Every structure is written in C-alpha cells, then in structure tokens.
Amino acid sequence: MIFNLDFDHGRTALQFVRATGMANQGRIVQGGTGKDMKGHLRRLLAAGAMAGLMGLVLAACGSTSSSTKPILIGASLSLSGDFSADGQAFQRGYELWASYVNSHGGIMGRQVKLDILSDASSPTQVVTNYQKLITLDHVDLVFGPFSTLLTVPASKIVNRYHFAFVEGAGGAPAAFASGLKNIFDVSLPVADYMVPFANWIKSLPASQRPKTAAYPTSNDPFTEPVIEKARQILEAAGVQTVYKQVFPAEVTDYTSIAGDVANTHADIVLLGSVDVPTVSAFIQAFAQQHYNPKALVAAAGPDQGSSFVSAVGASNTGGVMVPSGWSGLYNTASSKAMVARYIAKYGGTAAGVSADVAEGYSVGQVVEQAINATKSLSNAKIIKYLHSGVTLSSVQGAVQFDSKGENGKAAGFIFQWQGSNYSQVLPTNDPSSVKILFPKPNWGS
Template sequence: MMKNWRKKGGRSWRLVSGVGASAALAMAFSAFGATPPTFAAGQAPITIGVSASLTGDFSSSGIPLEQGYKLWENYVNSHGGILGRKVKIIFLNDNSSTSQVATNYEDLITRDKVDIVFGPYSSLLTVPALEIADRYGYAFEAPAGGGPAVFALKSPNFVFVQPTPVSDTMVSFAKWILSLPKSERPTTAAYATEDGPFSPAMLQTARNILQSHGIKTVYDKIYPTETTDFLPMVLGIEHSKAQIVLLGTHEPEAADYVRDFVQQHYNPKAIVFTGGPEDGTEFLDGIGGAKYANGIMVPGGWWYGEPSYQNKLFVSMYVKTYGGKPTDVPTTAAEAFSVGQVFQQAAEHVHSINNAKIIKALHTYTFNTVQGPMKFNAQGAANGEDFLMQWQHGKLEVVYPNSIKTAAPLFPKPNWP
C-alpha cells in the first residue's frame, strides 16, 4: 500500500519529504540558537567532493571524518554559507581502497564537477587522491593524510591540516623523555608498529631523537597491517626488558596491546601509542575499563578541552548531533572540521573559490582552527606543535609541554591493577 502510494503519488511524496527535511533543518537551527540564513539569490551552492572510507579497514575513522565534514557543512550553512553561497558536500564511499579513492576523486571532479575537494582518511588513500587533484589543478586540504609518502609528492596544491606533519607526531613524547632528570631518564626503548606510510614514520622520528641522546633501542619490529594477534610482539618486547615502549597503532590494536601487556604482567616505565587511547570510551571499553588506562600516553594535535577557535562550539555540536560525552569526540572529526574552517577562511580572504586563488591563499595566510592556529609552508606542513596526553584516573590530561599541561605526568607508569 505504502509502496503504491509512493509510486503513484511521487509528487506528494517529494512534498512530504521536503516538508520533513525543512522541519528537521529548522529544528537543527533552533538547536544551535540560529535563525535559518538567506543565501544570495540565483547562486548555485558551492559543491565540495569528499571520498570517505565508510566501509572497509579505515571505516572506524572514515565515519568520524564524514561526521566532522557534515558538522562543518551544517554550521557554515546555518551562518550564511561562504561568500553568500550555500555549501553542499558530496560524499562517495571508497571502501578503504586505494583504487576506489582515485576513481572517486576522478568522478567528483569530472562527472559531478565539484568546485572544491577535501581529503580522505589516511596517508595511504591521500596519495592517489592527491595525484588526481594535482592533475586537475584542485586545491587539496588533507585532514588525516600527512605521512612522508604524501609530502614526497611535492604537490604545490597540498596542505596538511594538522599542527605537525605525521612524522613529527611522537616528537612531544621524545622531548618529554629528554626533559626528565638524567637519573630518572630511561635507558632502553622498544618500538613496534604496523606497516604502512603512517605509523613507522612517526616512530622513526622519535627513535632518531631518543637514540641520539643515548636511549638504546632493544626491540624494533614492523608487522603487517592485517595483524590481529599481537602476543608475539608483546612477548618479544617483554623479553627485551625495555623501560619505555613506543607503539604504532590505531584504536583496536592499542586496546589489544594493553590486554596482552596486562596478561603478561609487563610494566614498563612508560607506554605511548601513536593512536588509539585518545578515542575515549571506545578505547576504555576495549581494554576493560579506565583502571587499565592509568598512565598510558598518546600524542595529540587536538583534544576536547583545547581552548582553540570554535572548539567549544564544535564539541557541543558533535555531542548534540552524535551523542556521547566530550571525551568521546573523535580526533578525526575535529581534523575534518578544521579542513572546512581553513577552506572557509581562505575563500573569504580571496573572495573566491577559484582553486588557483585558494591554493595561493592556503600558503599565504594564518588560519584559525579547532586544532589551533596554522600557517602552512611551501610543502603544505603547518607550523604547530603536538602535545602529549596521558590517561590519569579515568581522564585524559595534557602532560607536555609544560606551557599547556593540565596535569603533571605519572612517571613511572603505575603498574597494571
């Protein structure tokens, strides 16, 4: 019956859908205390194309990426759009595939004729995506693809919208270790990371710094990305008796490592993950509760309490739209939101969405984002600095650098309960 009504009464259905969508939009505006904006008459929306990993290996980060972009789209449209024009983001799913991501950007640019493109998740997918954007002269702002392989393309169109290039992410941890009094400073370190263009680069920079200051490497292994059993690496690390452990991970692997360390009763003085522990409840659930997180460290370019431009607004919008607590807001969503902020400010600086002008603006101005202010150099790297966070009694605290820390670091890390 419903099917027939919809089929026969197509116009009625569209009318009802339209009324419903309008009502939902009005509710969204009222929720954020804004009145529906008016856009310049006769102007088409600014179309932005994004390939997001909504399925496949990167989907746990691809979905927050989409959320961050959508939040920015909603926010900007509820505040008059950009240059008086509404913003419309077109998402295509790449299934975490390097070939599909290239096809998607090709389609977005040539078939959908989008005005602008924003980046996908991960360095692995950013490389083929950036090659397509370069071919067509599009500006390319990457929220989460700043590994060495991306910078090696030397694209003049590219900026990486995070405070530091990926390879410098663990520098905050290395600096903190070196800031310890010599009598307390660890002398041995273990490194283990999944393969890929992302995590190994992070660990390599930290290892170079620590080794050059006399901290001996006693374990250093790379394992395939599809690894699901981390016990062999944990046994090797434990056998090495390393005093500090640096691990190249995302959230699920980080939780798996913690469980294996707990099972082995292995208590190094410090454990830092390149990624995972910042994911709040998801990470805590994965390791069996906050008591197991005490002392675990993770570097970050953004955190929910950061006193940066529009961050409070972004966090409240995220929680209101997607639920959870401020600590659950994924970093990837903040990074995607930042991409939108940078584009908006670039367009307003040059009063245009012409890609050539946007590219010039990206390398000229300083931009305010939820991750802090950023100014990009010729290679597209920002001039910011990451910080070091640590789980302390169920709360993620900033512990380094001292200028912004919210708590003193727990060192050595408390033993597992």
C-alpha cells in the same frame, strides 16, 4: 552553475534583441532595397554585437554575483573497512562544519552541500572516488580522505585536475614526497607527533630517565616517521633501543610480536599503531605476559575515546599516552564552540570527541577562509592563496602552510589516560597540561 548562467545570459541577450526592435528590423530587411538592406545589415550586426557584448558583461558580472546554487564539495571517506571509525568521525567533522556554515548564511551567500563517497579504506577505491567526484559529480572543491595511506594516491589524481587538496589526516612525509603543489595538511605534521614525549624523556634527570626503549611499528606511511624521529631523539639522549621491528599492517594475531617486546623488558614502549585493535592487542598481550613498561605511548588508537576504553577495558587505560594536535578539552573559544555543537548533535562528553572530528572541521574552516579571501571558487586562486604564507585559524589552532603544504604553526601535545580522564600532559609548560603519570600504573589497576 555555469550552464545555468549561460542559459540565463542567452535569454537576457534575446530579450535585449527583442527590445531593440531587431526582430522587426529583420522583417523590414526582407522587404527593403539593396541600400536599405546594407544599412539594416549594419544595424543588425551592431545590434547583434551589442547583444553579445551585453551577454558577456552579464556573464562576467554573474561570476561574482550571488547565486542560490549550493557550493558542492566532494570527499572520499573510509566509512567502512579498517579506518571506518576514523572515517565516520571525519564525516561528522565535515558535516558539523557544513551545518554551522549553512546556519550562518553559507559562504558568499551560498549554502554548502557535501558529496561524500565511501572508499572502504581502500587506496584504489579512493582514486576512483575522487575521479568520479570531479569528472561526473562536477564538484566545485574537494576535501581530503582519512590517513596518509589514502591521501597519497588521492592527491595525485586530484592534482591531475588542478584541484586544491586540503586535508586533515595525511600529514606523513610520504604525502608531500611527490612535491605536489595542491596538497595542504591542516593538522600537525606526523613526524613531530611524539617529539614532545621524546623531549620530555630527554629532560628527565639521568637517574629517572628510562634506559631502554622498544619500537614495534605497523608498516604504514603514518607510523614509521612518527616513531623514527622520536627514536633518534631518545637514542641521542642515551636511551638504548632494545626492540625495533616493523610488522605488517594487516596482522590478525599480535600475540607473538607483543610477546617478543615483553621479553625485552624495555622500560618504555613507543608503539607505531594506526588503530584501536593494534593498541588493544598489545596491551592485552603485555598484561598476559605480566609486562608493565614505565610508559606506553601509541601513535594512534588511545585518542579514540570510548572506543578505546571499550576495547581495552577501563582498568587497562591508566597511563597510556597518545600524541595529538587537539583534544575535546582544548581551551580555545572556537574549539569549545565546536565541541558544544558536537555534543548537542551526537551526545557524549568533550573528552570523548575524537581528534578526527576537529581535523575534518579544520579542513572546512581553512577552505572557507580561502574562498572568502579570494572571493572565488577557483581552485587555482585557492592554491595560490594557501601558498601565500597567510596565517589562518582553525579549531586546532593556527594554520600556516609552508612550501610543501605542511602546517608549520601546528603544535603537538601528548595526552594521557588518567583513570577515566583523558588529559593533556605534555608539554609540561603548557597551562592546559596536568601532571604526567610516570611510571604508569600496572595493568588492571
């Protein structure tokens, strides 16, 4: 954009010089006397100065005037590798937002163009991608990748170039530990994910409250804070911890770990999972061991709709819970409208829309509001605006960033599979919540 404007302004200045007769004056100078020459020189300098001034004025005007060139927004997403299902859902969220914005005239009259690169779920590739997007592709803005694991390294490189880094899936404390001022997570802070569940258990009468809990957790910056905060609440409520182990993120056989959990006969299991295969492997091993906890709540995986059902089998989904800041059944006008557009474009049902789609869509909405408010693509202005305490809106609900960049307005919910329905069950006082299935049905029923 800047190069084009410069070119335009240069040509305008030249036209101005021609219009003022500067070229003719040049010829007169060549054949004139010394006095005349000085006079011509003064006029020449004055004309040149005016032309330059005019150019500057036009350039200044140009920066706020409309342009037809699209706003280029870059993002790195996990389109292959371990997070590919989430990454592709995020891509749909970004694209759905861009498509909606473009069909409504764009932002400040300019269309939005996405430049999405695949990082193959690699924390090193994601850094390379953002460096390429900023230095080679010359994007105007960037959106975040999927997962805290990738957001942490990406945020550092993006911060180096002073870009705002609005993201929807890097909400673990590790993402904010560096104290960067450019990072903003539009979603629910990760540490609060299972708080509604833990508080609900705490609220149960002592006779109904589970006595023991197991916490198998994947070694991932996303999962450990989720489990830790819930464990503290439950232990304070008198629920004894009988299993607490961290397992590697890249386990290919969960039989032994899940078997150890089953041997504890814990009343409830809080699983620190990052994906569908982890949850699926635990459920399968629990079924094989004839172990039916009263509740199983997994940090991630059951929110993946049909992918989760296909993996664990429809008869094993009953009662499984997952925390989320959003579901396809979320009852707000903007969320319903987005879900309708999603179904029109990709098919499926409202309950089957992944929360990743809404998280990606929310990133776009927040950035759009920041651009419109600042009337600028300046990353510095956008960062300042997002830190101003302003309350923004998204399909996930209100967004207000605290000093760290976490969304202090986000609300947490617990969803549960009940038959083929994926329903919000907690908090119980929310009008959208249905009655929770507790204890959960046995596997295979």
